[in-house]
Structure formats: structure tokens, C-alpha cells
Amino acid sequence: xxxxxxxxxxxENVGMxxxxxxxxxxxxxxxxxxxxxxxxxxxxxGSEDAVNFISRKGEVSRVDGPYAxxxxxxxxxxxxxxDSLEEAIAEQQEFAELHAKYWPEVTVISTMRQIxxxxxxxxx
Numbered sequence: 001x002x003x004x005x006x007x008x009x010x011x012e013n014v015g016m017x018x019x020x021x022x023x024x025x026x027x028x029x030x031x032x033x034x035x036x037x038x039x040x041x042x043x044x045x046g047s048e049d050a051v052n053f054i055s056r057k058g059e060v061s062r063v064d065g066p067y068a069x070x071x072x073x074x075x076x077x078x079x080x081x082x083d084s085l086e087e088a089i090a091e092q093q094e095f096a097e098l099h100a101k102y103w104p105e106v107t108v109i110s111t112m113r114q115i116x117x118x119x120x121x122x123x124x
Contacts, residue, residue: 001081003039003115004088006095008076010108012046012066021102028098032080037091041078072109079115088112 032038050065082088089112096110 001083002085002088003079003081003117004092004112005115006041006078006080006092007074007111007113008099008108009072009111010075010106011071012073014106017103017106021098024098024102028095032091037080037082039079039081041076041080043076044074047073075108085114088114 029038029041047065052063052065054061054063080088080091082091092110092112096108099106099108099110
């Protein structure tokens with residue numbers, strides 16, 4: 001069964017989502033969990049204590065947050081599984097529509113990507 005990773009991106013420092021969105025998300029995630037689609041997920045704190053390790057030209061450097069240049073941050077994530085890509089897309093749209101309905105003043109980007117069951121090895 002294909003698995004997917006979903007990300008929710010938004011501008012940083014927009015405040016906490018309204019309680020009504022939390023309530024709607026609890027109901028949505030409960031339904032997804034009951035049918036075996038929601039595997040794991042959660043929200044993330046802001047980038048003020050984030051740490052990046054950058055590998056460039058054979059060297060590794062550490063960059064601590066917050067990141068003034070960041071336009072948006074990942075605010076949450078989920079790992080799900082569905083019988084088909086079409087079902088996953090439909091559910092991701094429903095998830096996005098909850099944000100549009102209950103937090104319309106904030107631009108939220110809901111991204112879904114299929115998880116590789118690899119290893120896919122490049123051809124030589």
C-alpha cells in the first residue's frame with residue numbers, strides 16, 4: 001500500500017491556529033486513523049531553535065535558527081497510506097480545505113509526496 005508524507009508550510013510567526021481548526025483536525029485525523037490511513041504526524045515548533053547542517057564542497061557547517069531569510073516554514077507533517085494515489089490526493093485536498101475553512105486569513109501550503117519503498121539504484 002503506497003505511503004505518503006504530507007507537509008504543511010506557512011509563513012513563520014503567524015500565531016497559533018484557532019481552536020476550531022484544532023477541533024476539525026482532531027476529527028479528521030481520528031477518521032483517518034480509524035480507517036488505517038493516518039500512521040503518524042504532528043506539529044512543529046518555530047525555527048527559533050532549529051538546526052541545519054549544510055554539506056557543501058566536502059565541508060559540513062552548522063547554521064542555527066531562526067532564519068531571517070525564510071519566507072515560510074514547515075509547521076506540521078504526517079505519514080499516511082492509501083490504496084491509490086488518487087485517494088491520497090483527494091484526502092490531501094480535504095485536509096487543505098479544513099485550513100481554508102477554519103484559518104482563512106493565513107496562506108497554508110499543503111504538500112503531499114509519495115514515500116519511496118526503494119532502494120532505487122541509479123542505472124550505471
